[in-house]
Amino acid sequence: MIPGNKDTRDGIIFSLPFLVVYLAFMIYPLLSGLYISFFKWDILSTASFVGLDNYRTLFSDEKFYSSLWHTLQFVLMTTPTLLVAGFLMALAITGSSPWKGLMENVFFFPYIFSMTVVSTLWAWLMQKDWGIFNQVLINIGQNPVSWLTNERLAMWSVALTTLWWTAGFNMVLFGAGIKQIPKEIYESAAIDGATYIQSVRHITIPLVSSTTVLCLILQIIASFNVFGQVYVMTGGGPHGTTRVLVQYIYETGFKFFKMGYSAAMSYILFLIILMVSILQYTLLGRKENA
Amino acid sequence: MKKLTFSKKQLLIRCIELLFILIWVFPLLWMVITSLKxxxxxxxxxxxxxxxxxTFANYIKAFTSTYIVNWMGNSFIVSLMAMLLTLIIDAPIAYAFAKIRFKGRNILFWAVMGGMMVPFQVLIVPLYLQFNSFGLINTLAAAYLPRIALPIGIFILKQFYEGIPSDLEEAAFIDGASRYRIFAQIILPLGQSAMATVIILSFINAWNDFLWPLIVINDTIKYTITVGIANFQGTHGTQYSLIMAGAAVASIPQIFFYIFFRKKIIAGIATSGMKG
Structure with missing residues (x-):
């Protein structure tokens, strides 16, 4: 700090309240988490230093791999579907439909509900014996489906719930991107005889590509962090086939009190998300330079 | 004049749109219908x-024989505190980033924005141990304190403050006003609309928080509404109409927010890309 330079002094004073909180609840736990990951610790007894043992255990832990795999499954199920759904919705609300305002509201509305409300609601819709989905199936002469208790279906059901819940979010981002495309481009394309499909393919999709990258990255990160929907709807079952990484981190830390091991796993998750974020910046950066 | 005749293709598209509107509305409608049975x-x-x-029997039961009133109250306290504290710490630093030329400003800005890349899940174990050593486990303060450093809020406010013409500030400087007065009397009032966006985002963020309150609060009566509703299924098993009544009650604040601040919420998402 230069004495007499008010800008520096003011800058520090105005930044200070945030920085204190940021240090206390972000930087410090981030570093201490890494530190804890080198210890074996159950809170009650004293921690013992084990070096890289937690990380070594992790790479031979079948449950870790299966949780990571389920998370990846969820990412692969939700990312393309949510991107396409959001884009189609955005096309609908920026087009010429007489009820596009209604659609914007209706498609976005589920997003404002909390995850637990959405999950309990869909667990009820998909309930095996009395849920409406199966009631309808029975009434049209079909066999009821075990939406949440069938090993092959459970994750899809959670993904479907997530689609209903958050597709509107992607719609808003895509909608903002589409609205920035000048009308004249479409008009001149129409004069040249381009059909709607053609102008979507050759004008809209290329011109919203930076929004697409943004949506893609946000979606991958959000899907990697999935926990609540699974926790409420299936509890990780049936037979652990929907147990995701965050759930395993939570259970390891707060059911079995293996703090060091839990911290080590969360760092692996961080690493994955960090790589996705870095990918985002290189992809977006390249776009802007081109 | 616009032609009112639809081609067959357009009619088909309108029908598909209508179908999806119905599909999207149905689950929420079903929540309400179930709760009235x-x-x-x-x-x-x-x-x-x-x-x-x-019948409203399920709503009456939800209010009288569950802790839903306490849970709503707890969520209100947590969300309001998160919102207030977020504003108190975010607005000044956003102003500093936007208008004050101090040494290390850019490095600091990127260090703060980098926080957005850290998933909250990474912090749960160390944060729990930290709050455990403070003796704050099982308190509402523990539920909101780690949630108040909201880098995205700084980003939104900074963008807005940068758009405020510097002439205003300079004129005030010449009149002998201090930074603090300029901030309080010019910047804050002019930045109200950006502030509203941050208020809404931080409130909804805190209200919808699940994993952290699940970890840090143990007593049923101290639960936030999201944890309470998630627990409903365990404690009320197959009382689906009661569970749906509880879910509907739990959603009232969001519905209220949406009705009054729809544009702000959507604009906030479009500019920040914040995902819950």
């Missing part, structure tokens, strides 16, 4: 769509 009518082989005797 009696238990016997929900768990039965003879399926009926509308409630034969619409």
């Amino acid at each position: 009696l238990e016997e009518e929900v768990i039965t082989r003879t399926f009926s769509f509308w409630p034969s005797h619409p």
